[in-house]
Amino acid sequence: MRWNKISDAVVRRLPIYLRVLDDLAKSGESPLISSQELGERAGVGSALVRKDLAWFGEFGKQGVGYEVEYLRSELRQILNLDREHNVILVGVGSLGAALARYAMRRYQVDESFRLKLAGLFDQDPDKVGRTYAGIPVYPMAELNDFIRKHNVRMAIITVPADAAQETAVQLVNSGVSAILNFAPVKLILPEHVQVANADLTLELQRLAYYLPPEKTRE
Amino acid sequence: MRWNKISDAVVRRLPIYLRVLDDLAKSGESPLISSQELGERAGVGSALVRKDLAWFGEFGKQGVGYEVEYLRSELRQILNLDREHNVILVGVGSLGAALARYAMRRYQVDESFRLKLAGLFDQDPDKVGRTYAGIPVYPMAELNDFIRKHNVRMAIITVPADAAQETAVQLVNSGVSAILNFAPVKLILPEHVQVANADLTLELQRLAYYLPPEKTRE
DNA sequence: TAGATTGTTAATCGATTAACAATC
DNA sequence: TAGATTGTTAATCGATTAACAATC
Helix, strand or coil: CCCCCCCHHHHHHHHHHHHHHHHHHHHCCCCEECHHHHHHHHCCCHHHHHHHHHCCCCCEECCCEEEHHHHHHHHHHHCCCCCCEEEEEECCCHHHHHHHHHHHHHHHHCCCCCEEEEEEEECCCCCCCCEECCEEEEEHHHHHHHHHHCCCCEEEECCCHHHHHHHHHHHHHHCCCEEEECCCCCCCCCCCCEEEECCHHHHHHHHHHCCCCCCCCC | CCCCCCCHHHHHHHHHHHHHHHHHHHHCCCCEECHHHHHHHHCCCHHHHHHHHHCCCCCEECCCEEEHHHHHHHHHHHCCCCCCEEEEEECCCHHHHHHHHHHHHHHHHCCCCCEEEEEEEECCCCCCCCEECCEEEEEHHHHHHHHHHCCCCEEEECCCHHHHHHHHHHHHHHCCCEEEECCCCCCCCCCCCEEEECCHHHHHHHHHHCCCCCCCCC
């Protein structure tokens, strides 16, 4: 089954639904959920919930709702989260190191989190050979081989802005097709590569727009 | 001047335009830029660039384009980036500490970055009193006073998921109106509070959707 | 069966793009 | 003046919401 042409707006909501279902499964409140309830918890209208899910199949029962466990497992499959993926991180600065710890803990604690940080890469010889959260740092020269050997399709970029584009191209050339980019740079890459930007500066600057005018100190 | 009702889609692009102009100013390529060129560099259509800017005034000259320096300064004003803002960060785990270093370095290196990390907060007594990148960690009990005293309107949340909602409410009650939230939780807050979610798990799960089917090892 | 809720179609809303007169 | 590019209006596109027949 291939569902081409699902809009990104839809795909972005699927992990949100999944999270609601995970919470529900953990708390064991009810084995069933209506689009109404699911929408409320996800912050989305009920009609939109039904429409989003309907793109992928008929998961509910009229008059009843959706089975939490069933829908959960379907969503995991749709999101490819039913199998493990090796992920690498490039750029082991303080942010990179923090994310490595974060991802690793998550992987160990939550068995449904199937994204495995398999290796870290850095250009600095002083960092190569060290480990963070048990994950070794490799030199950039080994990037290509590592990606191919471990079938890495997903990568996190935490290198400085001026190295980001070059790093991304290397990753893509080696076979990576999904990138979570923390560098404040718009990456220019082939169409088939998916990029998620975690551009904190942009977010902070956007927030600043909404700040109220300076209150003069009384 | 108050421009109510500007859509968030528009506001999100302003910092992108600003970044392009900053780069241009630094490289000194040209004192003028057309909506065409600006759009290309920002990854946006030229008509949209003109429409976005037109919400706030007439910044260009027909037949000529936009003056880089002038438009830059206007955008900074619109985004409230022409004055300094005190920001606090709550939750000094490894991610929080990394972000603190990141923000502080940025503040020191780039004089046009006017967001100043004024304090860190943590519930753990062992962390209180320490400093990160020169910024002291305060106990949660001092949160309220600190926010009022330093006129803090913006905060970064890096506490664990189960503490995020509570933390956010405290911040808002003390006067914070813009939050960058790293906890994997949908915060429920009054309308007037702006929240930017940096939910890495959601981003990674979304990226997983686009991964190609597992290639069987040859 | 009666009540509830899905899946889906039609209506609405909002954002982007195309086009062009105004004008530098 | 001739050429270029803005600011803006109208057309298009896409996403969300409303409504309801189908059906559990």
